[in-house]
Amino acid sequence: xxxxxxxxxxxxxxxxxxxxxxxxxxxxxxxxxxxxxxxxxxxxxxxxxxxxxxxxxxxxxxxxxxxxxxxxxxxxxxxxxxxxxxxxxxxxxxxxxxxxxxxxxxxxxxxxxxxxxxx
Numbered sequence: 001x002x003x004x005x006x007x008x009x010x011x012x013x014x015x016x017x018x019x020x021x022x023x024x025x026x027x028x029x030x031x032x033x034x035x036x037x038x039x040x041x042x043x044x045x046x047x048x049x050x051x052x053x054x055x056x057x058x059x060x061x062x063x064x065x066x067x068x069x070x071x072x073x074x075x076x077x078x079x080x081x082x083x084x085x086x087x088x089x090x091x092x093x094x095x096x097x098x099x100x101x102x103x104x105x106x107x108x109x110x111x112x113x114x115x116x117x118x119x
Contacts, residue, residue, distance in 0.1 A: 020091050020092055020093075023089075023090050023091065023092065024092050024097070024100060025104075027090070028100075028101060028104045032104075032105075032108060042112075043112045046109055046112050046113055047112070047113060054109075054110060054113045054114075060106075060110070063106075064102070064103070064106050067102050068099050068102045068103065071098040071099055071102055072095070072096065072098070072099040074098075075094065075095045075096065075097070075098055075099065076095045078095075079094040079095050080095065081095055082095065083095055
């Protein structure tokens with residue numbers, strides 16, 4: 001227990017291995033909960049205006065590829081490849097954090113659209 005508290009209070013870092021992905025998902029979920037609290041009607045807007053976008057699979061895939069490519073390239077130019085950042089007990093790859101956030105948000109938006117859709 002003292003080891004964990006020491007890492008949190010003194011800013012040390014440890015190798016988290018594959019658990020970094022769970023940390024990133026936790027942060028993304030917290031961000032999405034805050035965004036939902038601020039913008040509670042976004043689901044209705046996506047449902048009403050998203051049919052053109054989500055019904056065309058090719059457009060959805062091309063958008064994801066283009067947006068994630070641009071963000072990933074910008075982050076690699078900014079931070080360099082394979083750079084890990086530690087903030088307290090959280091560790092993540094700086095060059096890929098926005099890349100993963102794009103996929104998280106696009107999956108959430110597709111889920112919002114798909115939940116309300118009738119089979």
